[in-house]
Amino acid sequence: MKPAPSSPPCPFCDINPSHVVARHKSVYAIQDTSPVADNHLLIIPLRHCETYFDLTPAERCDAHALIEKLRSEILKADPLVAGFNMGVNCGETAGQTIFHTHIHLIPRKKNDTPRPRGGVRGVIPDKMDY
Numbered sequence: 685m686k687p688a689p690s691s692p693p694c695p696f697c698d699i700n701p702s703h704v705v706a707r708h709k710s711v712y713a714i715q716d717t718s719p720v721a722d723n724h725l726l727i728i729p730l731r732h733c734e735t736y737f738d739l740t741p742a743e744r745c746d747a748h749a750l751i752e753k754l755r756s757e758i759l760k761a762d763p764l765v766a767g768f769n770m771g772v773n774c775g776e777t778a779g780q781t782i783f784h785t786h787i788h789l790i791p792r793k794k795n796d797t798p799r800p801r802g803g804v805r806g807v808i809p810d811k812m813d814y
Contacts (some may be wrong), residue, residue, distance in 0.1 A: 696728050696784040706757075708750040710743045713789075720746050720790055723758050723765075727751055727787040734783045735774040751789055758791050767792040779807065 699714065706713040711732065716724040727750050729743045739747070751770070760767055769790040773780035792800065804813035 694732060694784050697732050697780060699728075701813065706750060708753065709746040710740075711746045711750050713750060713754060716788065719780065723762070723791065724772065724790050725754055725789045727754070727789060729785055733785050734759060735780070736772045736785055736787070737774060739785060747787055754789055762791065764793045766794050769803055788813040 700711070703714045704712045704716060705725065711727055711729050713725045713727050716726050727747050729739060729747070731743065733739060733743075755768060769788070769792060771788045771790070772785070799813075806812040
C-alpha cells in the first residue's frame with residue numbers, strides 16, 4: 685500500500701533496485717544515505733506502513749532474520765566492529781522524518797566516539813549520561 689496521493693512521494697516505496705543490498709521475504713535493506721558509521725543500514729518492509737508498530741508479525745520476523753544475516757556479514761567483513769546500535773523512530777515527535785517504517789542497524793567500533801555510554805538514550809542528550 686502506497687501513501688495517499690496527497691502525501692509526498694515515499695522514497696522507500698519506489699526504491700531503485702540497484703540500491704538494495706539484501707532482501708528477505710517481505711523486507712529489504714539499503715545503505716543509509718546519511719550514515720553515522722560505515723555500513724549503517726536500513727531494514728525496510730516492502731509494504732508501505734508508517735511505524736514499527738504497524739508491521740505484521742511476519743514482517744517483524746522477516747526484519748529480524750535480515751538483521752541477523754546482515755550483522756553476521758558485517759562482522760565477517762570488518763573485524764573491528766565490536767557492537768551495534770539498532771533503532772526505530774516512530775512518529776514525528778520521536779524524530780521520524782520518512783513515514784515508512786525503517787530500522788537502523790549501526791555497526792560500532794571501539795573508540796568510535798569518546799563516551800558511548802547511554803547509546804540510544806542520546807536522542808535526549810541530558811538523559812544520555814546516567
